[in-house]
Amino acid sequence: MKTRPLFGGTFIILITMVVIAIAPITIFNIQGFKDFFYSETEIYLIESCSLIKNLFPAYNSEDSSELESFADHAADSTRLRVTIIDDSGLVLSDSHNIITEMNNHADRPEVVSAMRDGIGTSVRNSATMANEMMYAAVRVDFRDSSKGTIRLARSLADIEERISRITRNTLLAGFIALALAAWVSFLVAGHVSLLIKKIKVTSRFYASGDFSEQLMISHPEEIAELADDLNEMGDQLKERIEMIEEQKNELQLILDNMTEPVLYTDKDLHLLRINGAAEKLFNIQEENHKGKSILEVFMNSELNSFAEMLVRERLSKETIINLDLPKTFHLEIHGTVLFDNSGDNVIALLLVMHDITKTRKLEEMRKDFVANVSHELKTPVTMIKGYVETLLDSPERDPAKTDEFLQIIERHSLRVEAIINDLLFLSGIEKNDSDSLALEDIPAIDLITSAVTSCEPNAEDKDIKINIECDENIMMNVYPLLAEQAVINLVDNAVKYSGKGTEIFVRVKPGENGKTCLTVRDQGCGITAGQQERIFERFYRVDKARSRESGGTGLGLSIVKHIALTHNGSINLKSTPGEGSEFTLCI
Numbered sequence: 001m002k003t004r005p006l007f008g009g010t011f012i013i014l015i016t017m018v019v020i021a022i023a024p025i026t027i028f029n030i031q032g033f034k035d036f037f038y039s040e041t042e043i044y045l046i047e048s049c050s051l052i053k054n055l056f057p058a059y060n061s062e063d064s065s066e067l068e069s070f071a072d073h074a075a076d077s078t079r080l081r082v083t084i085i086d087d088s089g090l091v092l093s094d095s096h097n098i099i100t101e102m103n104n105h106a107d108r109p110e111v112v113s114a115m116r117d118g119i120g121t122s123v124r125n126s127a128t129m130a131n132e133m134m135y136a137a138v139r140v141d142f143r144d145s146s147k148g149t150i151r152l153a154r155s156l157a158d159i160e161e162r163i164s165r166i167t168r169n170t171l172l173a174g175f176i177a178l179a180l181a182a183w184v185s186f187l188v189a190g191h192v193s194l195l196i197k198k199i200k201v202t203s204r205f206y207a208s209g210d211f212s213e214q215l216m217i218s219h220p221e222e223i224a225e226l227a228d229d230l231n232e233m234g235d236q237l238k239e240r241i242e243m244i245e246e247q248k249n250e251l252q253l254i255l256d257n258m259t260e261p262v263l264y265t266d267k268d269l270h271l272l273r274i275n276g277a278a279e280k281l282f283n284i285q286e287e288n289h290k291g292k293s294i295l296e297v298f299m300n301s302e303l304n305s306f307a308e309m310l311v312r313e314r315l316s317k318e319t320i321i322n323l324d325l326p327k328t329f330h331l332e333i334h335g336t337v338l339f340d341n342s343g344d345n346v347i348a349l350l351l352v353m354h355d356i357t358k359t360r361k362l363e364e365m366r367k368d369f370v371a372n373v374s375h376e377l378k379t380p381v382t383m384i385k386g387y388v389e390t391l392l393d394s395p396e397r398d399p400a401k402t403d404e405f406l407q408i409i410e411r412h413s414l415r416v417e418a419i420i421n422d423l424l425f426l427s428g429i430e431k432n433d434s435d436s437l438a439l440e441d442i443p444a445i446d447l448i449t450s451a452v453t454s455c456e457p458n459a460e461d462k463d464i465k466i467n468i469e470c471d472e473n474i475m476m477n478v479y480p481l482l483a484e485q486a487v488i489n490l491v492d493n494a495v496k497y498s499g500k501g502t503e504i505f506v507r508v509k510p511g512e513n514g515k516t517c518l519t520v521r522d523q524g525c526g527i528t529a530g531q532q533e534r535i536f537e538r539f540y541r542v543d544k545a546r547s548r549e550s551g552g553t554g555l556g557l558s559i560v561k562h563i564a565l566t567h568n569g570s571i572n573l574k575s576t577p578g579e580g581s582e583f584t585l586c587i
């Protein structure tokens, strides 16, 4: 439906009402005046007729000159036209016309009525006078007993003139009233429209969340009250919105400061909120994932079924779920359904997650570690036990055999000792025994020379040449014993896994962030890409037999890695199978 603006609508209605009020008054007034003048004139004519009638018994109908002077005399004193007519309609005298020029008046309506009823009136255009006239006639008796009528006539021209003057004045007054009413209507409608516009603008501000605007309207009373109500409503809305905002911020703060990932969904499992921990852990963003279903986001039917079950059964429950995103997460999930105020309908679901991936991994590592240590120790201990039992069971001991057995027992004891020493060293670093050590500035050349000297006997056995390339001015800020042990392990491995007559290069160069990088390059068997990642794990060996044969414990590189971490440094490997390996330790 097409609506009209308030100002235009009100203005038109007010003007229409004024016109409706003024028009009938004007019309009725004019008609009233006309009726009044006509009836006054008629009364005057009838009364004049009655007065004149009484004089007629003194006249003879044939005495035309006397009748003539009577008519003139009566016309002068009444200022009316006076006509005397006999009963045949013949005009006997007329104050304003020559009677011979006048035709028979028997058919004139006022004459007819007067002859019949004694008196008659009519209004019409006079054929003789050529304007509108009012006539009144009375039947009269002449002295000669004949009857006739005396007729008085009055021109209505002056009355018409007066009425049209009144009409003009009334219309003028009407127009002035209309103009005044229009002006007042214009002011009233404009004022009301302005107030409504003010209210409209303020409510739009409120709708957009800006409550700074206040309405100042003092009159009219109803609109002032409406404005006060609107201001009050604005204040209340502002207070409530601030309260909700505060609660929302508090909630957001709590959620964002929780270390546990939290997901908040509607009852159809579409995400409503994700806290910072969840965004970080799953690498998702609330603004990108809001409104999506948890199945869409996590692509995990187990999680989806768990959530569906909670909503369906209206339960709060815990479960453990593995999510592949694509990294695998082990999550302990606590799901709680939330109800509406009535407590009957589920409106949302809260999933609080606890990432137990690390705990699980540590658990697995601990199990692996125990299994590996047991396995590593089992072989030498079994050997020692076996040979000791053999020796104890042989009453007559062959000295040569006994010597051989004792050497085997010694070798395996040394291996057990080496493993235990390495384990103790490793656990020492892990427990951060470096606290008890002190960082020192030492020349890199001293550290390298000392480490290489320890490895030289084994290198000489295999005719391996160890080359050192190190600027004598390079200083290192390290835990000297740990750093030396790391270089020993690297050079020792280079010797162990290189063929006879090869060369080893130990190079020292300044690295980034004040670190120094030590590179140990050999021409040995090298390590395949698949194994490069794993060789830093405890007890991992590419070739177990070869490692054991050369006295390896499988812990050497784990120790190097831990020493690098203790110095906040790094260990990197480049290797090509068959060509050699290059380990770079930056500490």
Ligand code: ADP
Binding pocket: 489, 493, 494, 497, 522, 524, 525, 526, 527, 535, 540, 541, 542, 543, 547, 548, 551, 552, 553, 554, 555, 556, 557, 558, 581
């Ligand atoms: P291990 O005591 O067996 O040497 P490490 O932890 O020192 O234990 O080394 C782990 C494994 O990495 C070794 O068993 C070996 O297979 C491989 N490895 C280490 N250094 C080298 C190297 N320089 N060249 C080739 N393979 C190596």
